[in-house]
Amino acid sequence: MKALQFSRTGDLAALQVVDLPTPVPAQGEVLVQIKAAGLNPSDVKNVLGRFPxxxxxxxxxxDFAGVVVQGPAELVGKEVWGTGKEIGFLRDGSHAQYITLSAKGVALKxxxxxxxxxxxxGVPYTTAWDALERSLVVAGTRLLVIGANGxxxxxxxNLAKVRGAQVLAAVRRxxxxxxxxxxxxxxxQLGEPEGLSAQVNAVFAGGxxxxxxxxxxxxPGAVSALAPFGRIAIIAAPVDGHVQLPALALYRKGGSVVGINSLLYGVEACARMLEQFGKLxxxxxxxxxxxxxxxxxxEGLARYAEVNQGGADKVILLP
Incomplete structure (x- = not known):
C-alpha cells in the first residue's frame, strides 16, 4: 500500500511516500480502507519531533474516514470514521491506504x-467536545470562544449553540x-489583551x-474577563510553554484553568465522542x-509544508 512515513524527526524532509505491506488486523481489530484522512498541525509537529x-x-x-474491509462481521462493509492518541504516534496512522485499529475505536460515519x-x-471536534464537557458548558452558560474562526x-x-449556551465569538479581523x-x-474583534474585559462585560455583564x-x-487577559467561579479552557501555549498568570486575580474570582489535550484520549474513547456529536x-x-x-x-509532502507555513486551508489527503 502507499503511505507517508518518517524514520527520523527534525524536519519535513524526513517524510517520504513509500510502499508498505497492507497491515493485518489482530484479534479484536478492524482493517479500514481509508477513503480520506485529515492533516492536522499536530501531524506536522509529529514529524518535526515535538512528541518524544x-x-x-x-x-x-x-483523523480518517473509510470502509471496514476486515474485522467483525457486523462491521465489514460499514463506512466509519475515527481518531485517537495511538494512531500516528505509537502505531501507524491514517496517512496511508489502510489502517488497523481496535474494532471499538471506529464509529459509524x-x-x-x-x-x-x-x-x-476528528481532532477539532473531539477537542471542542472535551473542552465544553470539562468546563461544564450547558444551556445558558455565557461562553467566550477566542479564536472562533479556527x-x-x-x-x-457550533457545539455550544446546540447546547443552548450564550456564545460570544472573538476573532482578529x-x-x-x-x-x-x-x-x-x-x-x-480582538484588540489589546487589557481591553478584553471591557469588551466581554459589554456583552456579558459580570464576565x-x-x-x-x-x-x-x-x-492573562482572560482572567479579567471571567465571571466569579468561572472556568478558562486552554488547548495551546506559547512556544516556550510559559505565560504570566495573574494568580491573585484568578483566585479572588474563584476561577479555574482547564487544560484540554486531545492526545489524552485513545481511539475507543474518541469513537464514543464521535458517536455523540456525529448525529448532530x-x-x-x-x-x-x-x-x-x-x-x-x-502530494502529501507539499501539503505538510503548507500546513507548517500556516496555510489556512483544512487539508484532506485522499489515498
Whole structure:
C-alpha cells in the first residue's frame, strides 16, 4: 500500500511516500480502507519531533474516514470514521491506504458527511467536545470562544449553540466578525489583551462563565474577563510553554484553568465522542464542513509544508 512515513524527526524532509505491506488486523481489530484522512498541525509537529514518545519508523495521521474491509462481521462493509492518541504516534496512522485499529475505536460515519468532510472533523471536534464537557458548558452558560474562526473554535461555537449556551465569538479581523454575525453569532474583534474585559462585560455583564482560548495567548487577559467561579479552557501555549498568570486575580474570582489535550484520549474513547456529536450532523443541528482542500496522498509532502507555513486551508489527503 502507499503511505507517508518518517524514520527520523527534525524536519519535513524526513517524510517520504513509500510502499508498505497492507497491515493485518489482530484479534479484536478492524482493517479500514481509508477513503480520506485529515492533516492536522499536530501531524506536522509529529514529524518535526515535538512528541518524544512517537516510535519510529512511523506512518503519521490521526483523523480518517473509510470502509471496514476486515474485522467483525457486523462491521465489514460499514463506512466509519475515527481518531485517537495511538494512531500516528505509537502505531501507524491514517496517512496511508489502510489502517488497523481496535474494532471499538471506529464509529459509524454520519450519512450526511462525505468521507472528506468526516475526515476533517476528528481532532477539532473531539477537542471542542472535551473542552465544553470539562468546563461544564450547558444551556445558558455565557461562553467566550477566542479564536472562533479556527477549526477548534468553529467546532466549539457550533457545539455550544446546540447546547443552548450564550456564545460570544472573538476573532482578529473585522471581516471575520461580519462572517460570524451573518451566521447568527454574537462576535467581537480582538484588540489589546487589557481591553478584553471591557469588551466581554459589554456583552456579558459580570464576565463570561467560561472562556475557551484556542490560541494559547489570551490566558492573562482572560482572567479579567471571567465571571466569579468561572472556568478558562486552554488547548495551546506559547512556544516556550510559559505565560504570566495573574494568580491573585484568578483566585479572588474563584476561577479555574482547564487544560484540554486531545492526545489524552485513545481511539475507543474518541469513537464514543464521535458517536455523540456525529448525529448532530445528520439531524442538521450542526452545519456541514466546507472549504476543504482535497489532495492526493502522493502530494502529501507539499501539503505538510503548507500546513507548517500556516496555510489556512483544512487539508484532506485522499489515498
Amino acid at each position: 514518545y512517537t516510535t519510529l519508523p512511523r506512518v503519521p495521521g490521526r 454520519p450519512t450526511s458527511l462525505s468521507f472528506a468532510q468526516a475526515a476533517s472533523l 477549526a477548534v473554535g468553529t467546532a466549539a461555537i 473585522s471581516e471575520q466578525v461580519e462572517a460570524l454575525q451573518q451566521r447568527g453569532f454574537n462576535a467581537i 463570561a462563565d467560561v472562556i475557551f482560548d484556542t490560541t494559547g495567548f489570551w490566558l 450532523f445528520d439531524d442538521a443541528s450542526v452545519p456541514l464542513p466546507s472549504g476543504l482542500l482535497e489532495s492526493p496522498l502522493e
